[in-house]
Amino acid sequence: MSAHNTSSVTEFILAGLMDQPELQLPLFFLFLGFYVVTMVGNFGLIILIGLNSHLHIPMYLFLFNLSFIDFSYSSTIIPKMLMRFVLKKNVISYTGCITQFFFFGFFVISESFILSAMAYDRYVAICKPLLYTLTMSPQVCLFLLLGVYGMGILGAIAHTVNILFLTFCAENLLNHYMCDVLPLLELSCNSSYVNILVVFILVAIDIGVPIVTIFLSYGFILSSILHITSTEGRSKAFSTCSSHIIALSLFFGSGIFAYLKPPSIIPLDQGKVSSLFYTIVVPMLNPLIYSLRNKDVKLAMKKSFSRNIFY
Numbered sequence: 001m002s003a004h005n006t007s008s009v010t011e012f013i014l015a016g017l018m019d020q021p022e023l024q025l026p027l028f029f030l031f032l033g034f035y036v037v038t039m040v041g042n043f044g045l046i047i048l049i050g051l052n053s054h055l056h057i058p059m060y061l062f063l064f065n066l067s068f069i070d071f072s073y074s075s076t077i078i079p080k081m082l083m084r085f086v087l088k089k090n091v092i093s094y095t096g097c098i099t100q101f102f103f104f105g106f107f108v109i110s111e112s113f114i115l116s117a118m119a120y121d122r123y124v125a126i127c128k129p130l131l132y133t134l135t136m137s138p139q140v141c142l143f144l145l146l147g148v149y150g151m152g153i154l155g156a157i158a159h160t161v162n163i164l165f166l167t168f169c170a171e172n173l174l175n176h177y178m179c180d181v182l183p184l185l186e187l188s189c190n191s192s193y194v195n196i197l198v199v200f201i202l203v204a205i206d207i208g209v210p211i212v213t214i215f216l217s218y219g220f221i222l223s224s225i226l227h228i229t230s231t232e233g234r235s236k237a238f239s240t241c242s243s244h245i246i247a248l249s250l251f252f253g254s255g256i257f258a259y260l261k262p263p264s265i266i267p268l269d270q271g272k273v274s275s276l277f278y279t280i281v282v283p284m285l286n287p288l289i290y291s292l293r294n295k296d297v298k299l300a301m302k303k304s305f306s307r308n309i310f311y
Helices: 021-051 058-086 094-127 129-135 138-164 181-187 193-226 231-259 268-292 295-310
Strands: 011-014 090-093
Touching: 011 058, 011 094, 021 058, 021 268, 021 295, 058 090, 058 094, 058 138, 058 268, 090 094, 094 129, 094 138, 094 181, 094 193, 094 231, 094 268, 138 181, 138 193, 181 193, 193 231, 231 268, 268 295
Parallel strands: none
Antiparallel strands: 011 090
């Protein structure tokens, strides 16, 4: 029987990030600034890649999708979070909470798999440059993207079904700024080790499979780079991957810290702070990392600005 039939709770109150009244307004403007930068950066990168034909290659196809995912899941979380800073009580309905949780799960799982697809693309580009066009054909890219979003949908459904089996009794104050699985499990009056085990297994798959793919890809890349005799060639290869490594470290590091350690080791409040990195900071930094550290993107930006100034 699903929670929808058994729960007496019809809405949740989101506790937000912290409960200091004097910090609410400064935090509102801080996170509003983060949100604006995230929206402008990711939407700008989507338009830039769409309008510049020389960026219509697999690497930028994946970057286009990464920006779309970051744009979307920031919009799933931050607007509701901002409301907590200006309202005394930030209420979300049971249905609204489950919907937010589903879309958050879909986008965050899709992000982990799009990052692994990008790592595989870099592996082919550096280790098998002569076979790159053949290996990363449009059909292969489409297959990889279907896999990315397919895993996102399957993971989101599995997590959501796990939550739908929970019952929520009298207590409805959710200790988070969004509807996430750990605070929902903490609030439920019938959660068991089975629910926690399901979460752990699903998160281990959603993080573990991409990390294994990424480690293998970068292991081969590193081996290939070390065999490059010229210092310039080695430096160029490292530069190609450096922005990707920064994004990977931020995203997976904060995700592992938040989900793959027992609550007894990391209290929920600390997990809440670490979740800021993969929900807010990483989507904001991704377009900055890729645009500021990528020659092709910088060239496309210069051309676009020159064209606009000319017109």
